[in-house]
Amino acid sequence: MSDNLKPDDRKRTMRAVKSKGTKLEKRLFAMLAGMGISGWKKNALSVIGKPDIAFLDQKVAIFVDGCFWHGCPYCRRKIPKTNRAYWKRKINRNVELARFYNEQLSRDSWTVIRIWEHEITDTAKLKSCMKELKKWKI
Numbered sequence: 001m002s003d004n005l006k007p008d009d010r011k012r013t014m015r016a017v018k019s020k021g022t023k024l025e026k027r028l029f030a031m032l033a034g035m036g037i038s039g040w041k042k043n044a045l046s047v048i049g050k051p052d053i054a055f056l057d058q059k060v061a062i063f064v065d066g067c068f069w070h071g072c073p074y075c076r077r078k079i080p081k082t083n084r085a086y087w088k089r090k091i092n093r094n095v096e097l098a099r100f101y102n103e104q105l106s107r108d109s110w111t112v113i114r115i116w117e118h119e120i121t122d123t124a125k126l127k128s129c130m131k132e133l134k135k136w137k138i
Contacts, residue, residue: 024064025052027120035130048108049101059110062133063098067117070094075118 025042032040032053044054044061051061067075071091079087102112119129 022064024066024117024120028052028062028064028115031120031126031130032133035133037133047110048104049097051112059108060113061105061110062113062115063101064115064120065098065117070098070116072116072118074116 029042032038039057040053040055040062042053044051044056047054047056047061049061049063052064053062054060065072068077069091071094079091098114102114105112113133115129119125
């Protein structure tokens with residue numbers, strides 16, 4: 001896949017990409033509400049790694065990882081042909097940060113739940129994702 005934008009246009013486009021209030025997050029919020037689960041804090045900035053959802057009392061952090069941005073081993077999304085070194089570095093850094101945050105949170109007695117994009121967007125996988133969340137008795 002080659003990039004059809006000029007470098008300055010690509011930069012402007014990438015800056016516009018939201019990290020909060022995404023469709024994935026909204027779908028997760030709706031799923032939790034539909035399950036009758038409440039008491040979460042969205043985008044808990046005070047928690048290391050800034051989880052998408054945190055249950056502060058239970059010390060449970062939930063992250064929704066985009067398959068492209070976090071190098072999903074299941075989806076194996078293709079890296080753009082343009083500026084491959086940049087994209088590989090970017091994705092690898094996201095993976096390293098996720099691992100670091102998991103370790104830090106675990107050390108502080110947090111339960112970390114990571115949900116892949118494809119687990120929320122695929123209806124069949126969404127049910128198993130809901131089942132997994134119920135196990136944690138949030």
